[in-house]
Amino acid sequence: MVEAALQAGTADRACVFELFARRLPEGRRYGVVAGTGRFLDELSRFRFGEPELEWLRAGRIVDDRTIDWLADYRFSGDVRGYAEGEVYLPGSPILVVESSFAEGVLLETLALSVFNYDSAVASAAARMVSAADGRPLAEMGSRRTGERSAVSAARAAWIAGFGATSNLEAGRTWGVPTMGTAAHAFTLLHDTEEDAFRAQVATLGPGTTLLVDTYDVPTAVRTAVEVAGTGLGAVRIDSGDLPSVVAQVRRQLDELGATGTKITVTNDLDEHTIAALRAAPVDAFGVGTSVVSGSGHPAAGMVFKLVARRDGDGAWVSVAKKSAEKATVGGRKAPVRVLADGVATTELVRIGDDDARDGERPLLVPLVTGGVVDERWLGEAGTARAREHRAAAVAELPADALRLSRGEPVLPTVYR
Known part of the structure; x- marks a missing residue:
């Protein structure tokens, strides 16, 4: 032309x-x-x-x-x-x-x-922010899109109201707050789940977030509190029937005295599953595939x-x-x-x-x-x-x- x-x-x-x-x-x-x-x-x-x-x-x-x-x-x-x-x-x-x-x-x-x-x-992320009803969301979708798109997606999600991203380049380039949690691989690396939790807490302190669904969730929650104490920052749940699992974990944490420990959930969330968890004692959400793909x-x-x-x-x-x-x-x-x-x-x-x-x-x-x-x-x-x-x-x-x-x-x- x-x-x-x-x-x-x-x-x-x-x-x-x-x-x-x-x-x-x-x-x-x-x-x-x-x-x-x-x-x-x-x-x-x-x-x-x-x-x-x-x-x-x-x-x-x-x-x-x-x-x-x-x-x-x-x-x-x-x-x-x-x-x-x-x-x-x-x-x-x-x-x-x-x-x-x-x-x-x-x-x-x-x-x-x-x-x-x-x-x-951003348009998809804004719907998720509305569904979360004031609870924080983290963008965690870098593995589900192109390497450059991942940075753009993190930026767009933050503009739309997400609180953080797991993409460090988005933090370096655009100033988006960053965060992350340990993956199942870290637990599987160690001889026992307790060893993995102790290594993470020793390095990052009791305020860290421990992943509790690699093996048996109730056992992991009990071990997490034994290792980090009742000041444990948060636990993350990445599988299962989230409404029932979250309710059970909240009850167990409270019974163990960890009343201030927060619960973060991940596991293929979108705006509809987030909305379905409004009544559950979820404190934060991590969203991956759905947000970087515009939720369809x-x-x-x-x-x-x-x-x-x-x-x-x-x-x-x-x-x-x-x-x-x-x-x-x-x-x-x-x-x-x-x-x-x-x-x-x-x-x-x-x-x-x-x-x-x-x-x-x-x-x-x-x-x-x-x-x-x-x-x-x-x-x-x-x-x-x-x-x-x-x-x-x-x-x-x-x-x-x-x-x-x-x-x-x-x-x-x-x-x-």
Whole structure:
């Protein structure tokens, strides 16, 4: 496309691209935007070096004129978008790229690959946070996704309200709090379960979390308290009929005097199993496969479309697809969240009008201006800001948004 546009003289035509989701995953009531900080970090380093250019040249993928253009590529346009952590609905213009056609169209895969995955994870994680009803969750899914996706998933889950991750790289890169527990392999390494517990407590102290379901749970719980004392930090349960096992372990811990010892559960949890454990004396949850796979929806279904361009006289022209089931809404847009007494009622997307009225919260914020990235959205500080924004945005939603049962989007998207 870039090569053809350069040849046609349209590569520099001013354009507006939007990234949005046509629909939410079936049955979901809202989504959570994640990936903004990662996208901006990638954009600031998005270059074509000599190895890439030589490969394009050797394969005759594009002509020399296009290779020269790519060699000088630096995004110089503007980007606005929903603040990271914001709630989104179908049609929400999550990211708006305003630039020349060639500069903007080149970002499609970069933007979609980041936002589709990160937002899928964050949206699933937000449902789990609601289901946990204030009890902490740890992201533990690195073994269930790609090595780079694991770091992204940990970041997205933390933005959505998880308390920690077992992925240390996410802690190093993005400042996500880290934690972990011993695995069954550590117990099996030792001659006895007691030896394993003593080794762990000797190294990490009695406040550690001991895994108690390698062999017999009641025996392990008794041994754990004998080794660590009644000040044992926590036990972890990773198998069995969790509601009944947890209840039995709680009773046993209390009878042994370890009333302050917490119970953490893992074992293929998702938002529905977490909700089913609300009445059980569970203190914390560790979630793996379900959160890093978007709880059955590993991509958010977002698309990147051209919605406006300037004509030969410099006026903006709305453009849109008309194809069946994939039609788009053209025009430059200004989305707002309509509020009544602090509760969101509507996702209102104004076309060609930037002015918000009373009772409306503007949703687009500047992310890139003239090619310069706003550093407020980068790094640890940007990730922490996204987490805070997510909490505020979800708090605005009607109570129906937090239901796990299948339903329609909690807010209607209205174009005006």
